[in-house]
Amino acid sequence: MKMKVSLKKSLSVLAASGVLVSTVLGGCAPKTENEAVSEAAAPKKEEAKKEEAKKEITINFPTIWVGTDSKANVISQLITSFNEENKGSIKVVVEEMPDYQAYREKTKTNVIAGNAPDIFTTDNAGNTEIFYKSGKLMDFTPYLDDAWKGTFLEGTLDKEGVYEGQHLAIPYEMAVLPVMYNAKLLKQVGYDEFPKTYTEMFEMFDKLKAADLIPATQMTGENAWTSMLWYSQIVTSIGGPDVYSRGLDDPAFVEAAKVMQKMFDYTSSDAVGAGAAVPAGHFLNEKAAVFMNGPWFIGRFKKDGVEGLYDNVQIAPAPYFEGGKGQAGGYIGTVQAYLVAAKQEDKAKEEAVVKFIKYLTDPAHVAQLSKESGALFYVKTGVSDDTERIQKAMIEQSNAAPYVANHFQAAMPQKVVTEFPQALSSLALGESTPEEFVELLKAAESK
Amino acid sequence: MAAIDIKLPNEKKTSVETNKHLSVILNVLKWIVLMFFAIYAIFPILWLLISSFKTNAELMSEPFGLPAVWQFGNYLNALKASNLGILFANSVFISIAATCINIMLAGMISYCIARFTFKGKEIIFVMFSAGILVPLNALMVPYFTIVNKLGLYDKHIGLIIVYTAIGIPVSTFIVRGFMNGIPREVEEAAIIDGCGFFKRFFMIILPLSKTGLVTAATFQFLTCWNEFVYSMLLTSSTKVRTIQLGIRYFTNQFSTDFVSMYAAIIVSIIPSVICYMLFQEQIISGLTSGAVKG
Incomplete structure (x- = not known):
C-alpha cells in the first residue's frame, strides 16, 4: 500500500516536472511545420508590419x-x-x-x-x-x-x-562637492558663516560639541563616501590639486590622515561602520551641523529632512589648510x-x-x-x-573656485579605493596611526 | 489512609534542598539563555516589520521607536512601484521549477554515485561536490556568455537552468548521504522481486530518501528565492525578473527609500516562512539525522 502511495507521489512529481519543463521549454522551442505554414499564409498586412518592425x-x-x-x-x-x-x-x-x-x-x-x-x-x-x-x-x-x-x-x-x-x-x-551646513545650528554657537580654515573649523566644532550637537558627520561603511570626500578635501588642501599625481608617498596623505583622525573626535558615535544612510539621517534630522555631499542631495533636504531644514541649509567651499599647497575656495569634484x-x-x-x-x-x-x-x-x-x-550657489562657487580637483575615489586605483573604508575604520578606532593608515593604502596598491 | 511521616536525617534534608535550589537556578539560567537566543533571532525580523510601517524620517530619527502613524501605504507603494506582484509570481515559478528539476537531477546523480560501484565514482562525486567551493560571482562571465549565446537571456528558462545548475553540488551532496544510508538488502530484495533499474529508483530509493530530498529541495528553493546576482545579470525586463530585484528597486545611487524596501522584504520572506512551516519536520529530521550517526 505504502509502495503504491510512494509510486503515485513519485509519478505525480515526475509528471509535474515534465509538464513544467515542457511548458518552459515550449516557449523557446523551434516552430513546427504547421506553424510555419500558417505563418506563411498570414495576410500581407502582417508581413508589411513585420518588415516595418525589422x-x-x-x-x-x-x-x-x-x-x-x-x-x-x-x-x-x-x-x-x-x-x-x-x-x-x-x-x-x-x-x-x-x-x-x-x-x-x-x-x-x-x-x-x-x-x-x-x-x-x-x-x-x-x-x-x-x-x-x-x-x-x-x-x-x-x-x-x-x-x-x-x-x-x-x-x-x-x-x-x-x-x-x-x-x-x-x-x-x-x-x-561642497560643505553643506545647517546655518541655524551654526548660529546657535555664534557663527554666521562657515569657517575659512581648518583651525577655525575645529574651534567651531568644539563649540558645537559643547552644545551637544554632532559637529560633522562621518562614515566608514560601504565606500566611506562622505568621509572619503572629507579626506579628499583635506589632502588637496594640504598637497594641492595635483597631489594624486605624486602618489601615496607624498607626505600630504599622512598629514591629511592626521586631520582626518581628529575629525572622528567630532562626529557621531555610530560613524565607524556606518553606511550612507547614517550621516544623511543625522543631518536631515538636524542632529549634525555639517555634512558633505553633492548636488543630487538637494532634493532630499525638502523630501526627507525635518520641517524647515531646507531653509537652514547653506553651502560653502571646504576650509583651506594653513601652509598647505591648496588655495582658499578650492573645490573637489x-x-x-x-x-x-x-x-x-x-x-x-x-x-x-x-x-x-x-x-x-x-x-x-x-x-x-x-x-x-x-x-x-x-x-x-x-x-x-x-x-x-543651493544649486545656484554650487554653480557660482565652483565657477569661482581656483581649481576643481578630483576626489580620492576618482583619482586613485580601484584597489586603493576598495581598501580605503577598512583603513579608515582602523584609523578612526585608533588601531592604526596616520602613517600606518597610508601604509595600508600603499599595500593595497602594490597587491 | 494515614500519611506516613518519613523523617529524613538533617544532612540528607539539606542535600535535597540544595539540589532543589540548584535545579531552580539551572532552570532559570536555561530560560535566560533560551530567551537571549530567541530575542537575538526574532528581534531583527520584528524590527524590520515595525520599521516597514514608519516614514523614512521616523526611521532615521528614532530607529527603535514605534511609528506615530502606521504607514500601511508603504506596502501599497512597494507592490505598485516595483511591480512586486509580477516579480513575486516570477520568483515562485522560477524557484519551484528550478527546485523540481534540480532535485530530480540530484536524485539521479546521487543514486548512481551512492548505489553503484564503478571506476572514477569518487572522482565524479568530488567533481560535483567541489562546485560548493566555487564562489558564484566567479562564474558570472561564463554563465552570461552561455545564456546569451543560447538565446536564453531575459527568459525564464535561462534563469531556471542556471539555478538548477548552481544548486546541483549542494543537493547531490545532501541526497547522496541519505541514499548511502539505505540498506543494500532492500534493493537486493527488490531485484529478486523483479524490479528493474528505473523501478528501483522511483519506487524504492526515491521514497526512502524523502527526508534528504526535502532537505535538499528546501535549501535549493531558498537559494533560488534569495538569489540576486544572476537574476540581475541574466534578465532585463519585469516579465522575467525576480523579487530580489524588486527589493533593490528602492535603492538608488544616492538615496534609499528604506521603509518601502523593508515592506518589500517582508513580502519576500513570506514564502520562505511558509516553506519552512510546511516542511519543518522533514528539514529538522534531515538536518539532525546525520548528527546521531556513529
Whole structure:
C-alpha cells in the first residue's frame, strides 16, 4: 500500500516536472511545420508590419535613472518623447537597474563578455578604465562637430572621456562637492558663516560639541563616501590639486590622515561602520551641523529632512589648510556620469545611438533634468532666476573656485579605493596611526 | 489512609534542598539563555516589520521607536512601484521549477554515485561536490556568455537552468548521504522481486530518501528565492525578473527609500516562512539525522 502511495507521489512529481519543463521549454522551442505554414499564409498586412518592425532600430539602454532616482521622471519623459519623434525608425528600450552597485557589476560583466549594452553610463572610478581598454566602446570623435562640442562646458571634452586620442565617453553629470551646513545650528554657537580654515573649523566644532550637537558627520561603511570626500578635501588642501599625481608617498596623505583622525573626535558615535544612510539621517534630522555631499542631495533636504531644514541649509567651499599647497575656495569634484556606447557594426545603428545621445545632451533637455533633480551637468545650461538656490550657489562657487580637483575615489586605483573604508575604520578606532593608515593604502596598491 | 511521616536525617534534608535550589537556578539560567537566543533571532525580523510601517524620517530619527502613524501605504507603494506582484509570481515559478528539476537531477546523480560501484565514482562525486567551493560571482562571465549565446537571456528558462545548475553540488551532496544510508538488502530484495533499474529508483530509493530530498529541495528553493546576482545579470525586463530585484528597486545611487524596501522584504520572506512551516519536520529530521550517526 505504502509502495503504491510512494509510486503515485513519485509519478505525480515526475509528471509535474515534465509538464513544467515542457511548458518552459515550449516557449523557446523551434516552430513546427504547421506553424510555419500558417505563418506563411498570414495576410500581407502582417508581413508589411513585420518588415516595418525589422527596419526599426532598437537601442538597449540599461540605466540607474529609474525608480526613486531624482532624474527618473525627466529621463522617462525624454525617452518617451524621443521614441515618439522617431517612431518606426528608432526605439530606445530601457532596462531598469536602480541598484548602482548591481548596475556597475552588470555593465562590467557585459563588456568583459563582449556584449556591451548599446548605451550605458559609468562613473569616474575603476570601471571606466576597464571599459576604455576593452576596445568595445564606440568612438564619438567623428560625430563631435563644433555645434555639438559647443554645447559642453569649455574644455571639458578635451580632457574628459578621451583615451588614446579617441572620445570614448561623453562627460554628462558633474559632481561638485561642497560643505553643506545647517546655518541655524551654526548660529546657535555664534557663527554666521562657515569657517575659512581648518583651525577655525575645529574651534567651531568644539563649540558645537559643547552644545551637544554632532559637529560633522562621518562614515566608514560601504565606500566611506562622505568621509572619503572629507579626506579628499583635506589632502588637496594640504598637497594641492595635483597631489594624486605624486602618489601615496607624498607626505600630504599622512598629514591629511592626521586631520582626518581628529575629525572622528567630532562626529557621531555610530560613524565607524556606518553606511550612507547614517550621516544623511543625522543631518536631515538636524542632529549634525555639517555634512558633505553633492548636488543630487538637494532634493532630499525638502523630501526627507525635518520641517524647515531646507531653509537652514547653506553651502560653502571646504576650509583651506594653513601652509598647505591648496588655495582658499578650492573645490573637489569629478565626472559623476559618462555616457558611453557599444561599438556598432551597423552604421545605421551607430548613427541612431549618437542621435539619442545628442538628444540627451541637448541643452534644453539637460536644463529640464537639472531643474527637476538638482544635479549639475557638463552641458551649458546657465544660471537663471528660477535655478534652485543651493544649486545656484554650487554653480557660482565652483565657477569661482581656483581649481576643481578630483576626489580620492576618482583619482586613485580601484584597489586603493576598495581598501580605503577598512583603513579608515582602523584609523578612526585608533588601531592604526596616520602613517600606518597610508601604509595600508600603499599595500593595497602594490597587491 | 494515614500519611506516613518519613523523617529524613538533617544532612540528607539539606542535600535535597540544595539540589532543589540548584535545579531552580539551572532552570532559570536555561530560560535566560533560551530567551537571549530567541530575542537575538526574532528581534531583527520584528524590527524590520515595525520599521516597514514608519516614514523614512521616523526611521532615521528614532530607529527603535514605534511609528506615530502606521504607514500601511508603504506596502501599497512597494507592490505598485516595483511591480512586486509580477516579480513575486516570477520568483515562485522560477524557484519551484528550478527546485523540481534540480532535485530530480540530484536524485539521479546521487543514486548512481551512492548505489553503484564503478571506476572514477569518487572522482565524479568530488567533481560535483567541489562546485560548493566555487564562489558564484566567479562564474558570472561564463554563465552570461552561455545564456546569451543560447538565446536564453531575459527568459525564464535561462534563469531556471542556471539555478538548477548552481544548486546541483549542494543537493547531490545532501541526497547522496541519505541514499548511502539505505540498506543494500532492500534493493537486493527488490531485484529478486523483479524490479528493474528505473523501478528501483522511483519506487524504492526515491521514497526512502524523502527526508534528504526535502532537505535538499528546501535549501535549493531558498537559494533560488534569495538569489540576486544572476537574476540581475541574466534578465532585463519585469516579465522575467525576480523579487530580489524588486527589493533593490528602492535603492538608488544616492538615496534609499528604506521603509518601502523593508515592506518589500517582508513580502519576500513570506514564502520562505511558509516553506519552512510546511516542511519543518522533514528539514529538522534531515538536518539532525546525520548528527546521531556513529
